[in-house]
Amino acid sequence: MRVLYKRLSLTRLRTLSSYCCRWGSSRSADPHVAIVGSGPAGFYTAQQIIKGHPTVRVDIYEKLPVPFGLVRFGVAPDHPEVKNCIHTFTQTAHRDRCSFIGNVQVGKDIKVADLQKAYTAVVLCHGSSNDRKLGIPGEDLPNVLSARSFVGWYNGLPEDVGLSVNLDCETAIVLGHGNVALDVARVLLTPIDILAKTDISDYSMDALSKSRIKKVVLVGRRGPLQVAFTIKELREMITLPKCRTVIDLLTLSSLNENIDGEETNTHTVTIENINELPRPRRRLTELLYNAAVNPPEKYTKIWNDATREWHLKFLRSPSEIVPTSSKEGPEAVKFIINMLEGDDDPLRRKAVPTDETDVIPCGLVLRSIGYKGVPLDETVPFDTSRGVIPNKKGRVDGFPGLYCSGWIAEGPVFVLAGAMNNAFATGKVVLEDLGSSKLSSENKGGKDAVLSALQQKGVKTVTFTDWEKIDQAEILLGEKAGKPREKIVSIKEMIRVASSE
Structure with a gap:
């Protein structure tokens, strides 16, 4: 045992020596x-x-x-x-x-x-x-907001606490088909008693409790095979309590062409065989199709009791945000209808504008086209x-x-x-x-x-120890409100708590 101990000790010394040679033996260095x-x-x-x-x-x-x-x-x-x-x-x-x-x-x-x-x-x-901009008329109107700022607003980011958000309208449009787009739509439509149990900021929960929004329309410039959100996010939207899912049937009709032989038109996405798609994309596409065309009973039970709804629209690029007569916000968004062309890979096809247009009325626009x-x-x-x-x-x-x-x-x-x-x-x-x-x-x-x-x-x-004081203060505030935490949203207050004994 003594010999084995000496061998192990020698091994450790050699390892330490190699570290010292490689990284330098002096602490000052x-x-x-x-x-x-x-x-x-x-x-x-x-x-x-x-x-x-x-x-x-x-x-x-x-x-x-x-x-x-x-x-x-x-x-x-x-x-x-x-x-x-x-x-x-x-x-x-x-x-x-x-x-x-x-x-x-x-x-x-x-x-x-x-x-x-x-x-x-x-x-x-x-x-x-920062966030990407559309570069279209009306983008700087009140209540035309970036999804990034809106997320910061409901999450208590200090720079977004004062964001002017007007929820006194019936329809919101979210431009984009990514996970952030679905996040902001879900927050707008989630029953307030569910949100009240999260760490959402108190001022945004108060505003959402008074919201008149009943419909959120998510619009993307390409088709269902190119959406950037994940199946998890989509499933959450489809099963959102008291909320109905409405998916654009025209665009999705071609996804069933191998089942019932339906013909497609220039505005649909054609694929030779849905089973040839990568598995994650295939499962996502199948969920989209089933929710639109043949929803199972577990979905329709939720939708039958719905008081709100969300719509998923494809192949539309915004060309103008139309102001109200007083220019105090948006009245509608004008879209150019696209068709897909190009790459043999259906997942990589590009949106090309047509001569057709569409107009969707709204009172709130959230831009979710990238950071x-x-x-x-x-x-x-x-x-x-x-x-x-x-x-x-x-x-x-x-x-x-x-x-x-x-x-x-x-x-x-x-x-x-x-x-x-x-x-x-x-x-x-x-x-x-x-x-x-x-x-x-x-x-x-x-x-x-x-x-x-x-x-x-x-x-x-x-310091991190100072942060842990803030952390504990937020948790205590949350316990009083029945939440996991109540975020402190003022930098001045954060520093005050961090400096406390």
Whole structure:
């Protein structure tokens, strides 16, 4: 046993020695990595770097006093299970080599170039904080809103708390066929007694309880084979209590051509065999078709008791948002009807306008056509057309030691699982460079120099321990209201709670 113990001890010493040779044996030379953004991309990148390096110190900078980004402010309140990743992020934040530094706006309070002077590496993970626009007349009318802002409004994002949302109308139009489009439609149509049990902000729940909206129309420019939402989101809409589903039958009629031999017209989507579609797309398409043409009894029972309804329309591109006579909001949306042409792959066909048009009356328009990144400051290269930072496998072009991951690196093309995979890949690239001669071996002080500069500017930073005070305060407020939490939506109040004893 004594011989075995000595052998094991020798093995551990050799392992430790190899680490020291690779990463450097001096504590003063430990690398420091700054991560900008505390959403999924930021935390997953931090997790990968800390896991892969024995001495690296990681500091996560966040512009708000609270962490978790879109997990806190983007996930629908009735999807609490999606927020379970917060437990993993919290474990990372509790590591002794990880620090959360909230209430710091990189680009304003401190430049990215200044972070590069203080850190061995800097990883930008600040996401896509803007949204794409349509570029059509009437888009700037009151009550024509981005779905991104509307989501921030009902989720308590401080910058969207004051959003002017008028629900005193019967019909809302959502432009887009993605998961966010279905999220905002579902929130508009969900019975208030269900929403009251979620962490939805109290002011938005009050507004939704007084809403007159009875119909939400989701409109997309392509067909049913090109929708971007998932089967889970669609099934939730179809089974929404007291809400009827109405799906455009004309567009879907061609999906049954192999069953009953129906002829198609130029406005339908033709496919040779639905069974040749990839399994996820086939299941989604079958659900669409059955809900439209042959709904099972479990769906019709819900719909027979409906007081509200949602419509799914295809092959329409908005050309104008028509104002009311007083121009205080929209009266209708004009659409150009499209047909699909092009690619042999039916999933990739493009929408081509025809001479036909359609008009749908409404009092609220929500634009859900995609998110777009914005540059932090002039010291970082940026592709304005794509809304991303130019990079190769996470390395920012021409800037050694500067990296990016998540939506700001690739665009808003993936959700949580994709963000995790992309962040892990970027983290591995950073580790690879830390273990080579690509990065400066100069001893950099990390957060100490940055915090000193921020203090001189009067910036009140928030630690993860401070955030946990906010967290507990929100949970206590929620218990009083019968909710999982009541979010604090004022930055001033967040900082007050964080500073309390």
